[in-house]
Amino acid sequence: MALLPIVQYPDPRLAAKAEPVVVFDDALRQLAADMAETMYEAPGVGLAATQVGKLIRMVVIDISEEKNDLHVLVNPEITSRSEEIKECEEGCLSLPGLYEKVKRPSFVTVKAQDLKGEFFEMQCDELMSVCVQHELDHLDGIVFIDHLSQLKKSRAAAKLAKRRKEKAREEKAKRENR
Numbered sequence: 001m002a003l004l005p006i007v008q009y010p011d012p013r014l015a016a017k018a019e020p021v022v023v024f025d026d027a028l029r030q031l032a033a034d035m036a037e038t039m040y041e042a043p044g045v046g047l048a049a050t051q052v053g054k055l056i057r058m059v060v061i062d063i064s065e066e067k068n069d070l071h072v073l074v075n076p077e078i079t080s081r082s083e084e085i086k087e088c089e090e091g092c093l094s095l096p097g098l099y100e101k102v103k104r105p106s107f108v109t110v111k112a113q114d115l116k117g118e119f120f121e122m123q124c125d126e127l128m129s130v131c132v133q134h135e136l137d138h139l140d141g142i143v144f145i146d147h148l149s150q151l152k153k154s155r156a157a158a159k160l161a162k163r164r165k166e167k168a169r170e171e172k173a174k175r176e177n178r
């Protein structure tokens with residue numbers, strides 16, 4: 001197992017569309033295990049392959065508090081969305097420290113394959129619904145702030161850039177005090 005570096009916004013890889021998985025082999029299972037480890041370590045509740053620089057359609061999700069309910073979705077597709085919309089605050093490991101409210105359908109049904117290529121279906125509500133939609137967006141090159149108005153999005157991107165600068169400054173100060 002290995003921790004993988006998480007691609008940071010606005011890296012162009014986060015805007016790329018991922019390719020379907022066609023081979024279900026040990027390398028795929030290893031990548032899923034490494035992605036799960038990276039997600040738990042971060043910590044986060046979801047991670048898409050595109051966020052670790054692999055442009056393939058796979059995401060890992062675990063919204064449980066105990067971190068013992070891992071879902072690996074390969075070639076996931078949303079097959080139905082509720083008309084009801086809900087607004088929920090979202091964050092992303094590729095945009096750390098940034099939290100913004102995003103409107104999405106309250107319920108979705110998702111069809112996906114597991115690591116052996118077997119198809120399964122999931123009915124998602126609440127946080128699972130938000131998380132599935134957020135992660136699947138990543139496979140199409142969409143990050144959560146893309147759902148905001150242009151004004152809110154540029155404000156959010158500026159906030160993120162400022163936070164990053166502050167963090168770099170803090171780390172530099174830490175190094176110099178050593």
Ligand code: NI
Binds near residue numbers: 091093138
């Ligand atoms: Ni994300």
